[in-house]
Amino acid sequence: MQPVRVGIIGMGNIGRHHAGYLLARQAPGVELTAVCSSNPSKLESYKNLRAYSRPELLISSGEVEAVIIATPHYQHTTLGIAALEAGLHIMVEKPISAHKADAERLISAARAHPKQVFGAMFQLRSEPRYLRIRQLMKSGELGRITRMNWINTDWFRTDAYYSSGGWRATWKGEGGGVLLNQALHNLDTVHWLFGQPARVRAFCKLGGSHNIEVEDEVTAYMEWPDGCTGVFITTTGEAPGTNRLEITGTRGRLVLENDRISFLRNESDMLEFSRTSKSGFAKPEFWTADIPFSNTPAQHASIMQNFAEAIRDGKPLIAPGEDGVGSVELANGMLLSALDDTTVSLPMDSSVYEQRLQRLIAESKHQKTVVEIQSDDFSKSFRR
């Protein structure tokens, strides 16, 4: 198969990470041929590639068949639409857009260009641990899912991180905080594993432990149409953090924590047991099993390889771009719930949230200081 010629727009943390594994040929079927950054210093190390200072020059260059859009969130929508209209396939970084109305605009442009592939960079979907959990849930091994609980607080970020980019953690530049940036990966996993809840009620701290105007601590309650309930807790202000996902079904409980999946399997369905037991204090017998999975880390490269296979061979995408609206809606809905002190029903009216966000932008008084960060090992930032 001829490799797909790809360009990257936005050569910051994640853009450079994509360039690294693509140049090392770790994503078969993808050839990086061009890069684009509005910051010329970010292009200096890519002398062997075509380099562009403006996205429209890369998009119209004829050098690429596809682009990875790795700019700050708001531009995912505008650049995604521009690339689709120029006939390119698009791989959009998470979140696919900063808010649901923009996500709908991007999705509608993708639907107008059905021959072009629209992928989203949700690498957790390629991780063996989540694939294993999903397979156990789909196979009925857990019975009917009744509850989920995710303490997902292992996203610690320093003040230096928040000062490192003018766009970060501002309503105008980013459109949200931990929900839309770090924990968005996990919200996508919630959407992918459980489907979209029918209602959310959340409590958020804006600038709880950092000098920022957006949310950095969240506790959210969710309800699904079939009665399943869930709690999702996240923050960038807690160390050491926790990453514990607990899923209860009528046939037992699954716990993912510390690189281990354990399954406490009921001998009989717990609700059936409750209905039929003659004893008031009896519980179903259960046994415990460790569920094996291969411990490979998050794989941006495998999402890119799959993107190329979708373009060349029509293979189904691991993370279709359209699916990205689920996590954006969850992030927006939780924030709206906290801001307005109300329960939000999903699907949410995207225009209501867009207007609320515009108000936050208009009323913002936060003064942001931007400080260049020392060079860090960015790959340390990837969490599961």
Ligand SMILES: NC(=O)c1ccc[n+]([C@@H]2O[C@H](COP(=O)([O-])OP(=O)(O)OC[C@H]3O[C@@H](n4cnc5c(N)ncnc54)[C@H](O)[C@@H]3O)[C@@H](O)[C@H]2O)c1
């Ligand atoms: N999938 C992941 O694991 C992952 C990890 C980190 C970031 N991201 C996502 O990637 C995006 C970028 O995050 P980051 O941490 O790399 O940000 P960053 O600030 O480090 O980099 C963004 C870069 O985009 C450039 N840029 C801005 N506007 C541009 C334009 N119009 N044309 C060309 N270049 C432009 C900036 O100069 C900057 O270098 C965000 O949406 C973020 O959510 C995803």
